[in-house]
Amino acid sequence: MTETVRKLEPETVERIAAGEVVTRPASVVKELIENSLDAGAESIRVEVDGDGTAMLKVADDGHGMSEADATLAVDHHTTSKLGESSDLERVSTLGFRGEALPSIAAVATLDVTTNDGGPRGTRVLVEGGETTTSPAGRATGTTVEVRDLFHNRPARRKSLSSTQAEFGRVSDVVSRYALLHPDVRFRLRHDGREVFSTPGSGSYTDAVLGVYDRTVAGQSTTFAHETAVSVDGDDHSLTVDGLLVYPSVTRSRRDHVHVAVNGRTVGNAGLKRAVVSGYGTLLPQGREPIAVVSVSLSPQLVDANVHPSKDEVAFLDGDAVESAVEEAVHEAVTTADLRQSGEVAM
């Protein structure tokens, strides 16, 4: 028997790529929220039925799309965000692959209604491989509704967890973006009921109040720290800001440490560890903090293109970034802690 190396059919490539970006309802919601943020939305509404496979929807008041753009957007590798390939080295938008909408359309019914400020809007419906475009009434902004997710991927569908667990993941994604983008108003509804909302006031404390509760928000301090990191002899400014909940309110797991790099929520374990190290010995043994930490630095120092889901970013100098985060957190937490316990006269 001889093995032959063959080039994959384009359709197979598409299915593989779609599988990487769209793994579960929460990953769809993440992509759609990132698109809304890239469109400059001030308000983002997320609605989910059940585990999200029957219906999930993200509506925004961003700049919307023209009819031509909306039709193009559901196609492969079409993006309004990357011009030349050199742009990849300094990505400032959350999206840039032009893969999310077509990947979703490959495994679900995709129903986009959008208006870029014209007298009327456009609806683009992709169902069973067919794309239909029609006029639609809508205020400026975009609504993306996804139905029957994984209807043609029985194995993927079967691999999903319980409704509660899948919705929990969706809720985590929305919470994380709401906390890290306090200037945007977020609302999450599940089976017709409001789960939480944030006011979009720009205050981290208000966002924490919306996502958590009064106890958590009341036991917290906001902070902002600016420093410089030196890479290849060049100094680049780096800011770390956010909110730290006092060590009097902790959790047993690290998933309440919310981190973003240039507005993108990331799962980077190293950054989370840096936040926890910043709390140092103030944290009771075996407990994890609740923290919202936003890191901003020159896009040239970040490579967001390390994974299709863009959940991880790589830094040109990860150690420098991590120590800056640790230092910022340590400074904020120790100052606040001393002030709270009255040991420092302010």
Ligand code: ADP
């Ligand atoms: P990417 O975000 O990587 O560019 P997507 O497939 O997610 O790729 O989206 C394709 C294009 O569709 C985007 O570049 C953008 O021009 C347009 N788009 C998608 N969602 C929205 C939205 N909510 N508002 C305005 N434009 C959008």
Ligand code: MG
């Ligand atoms: Mg996108």
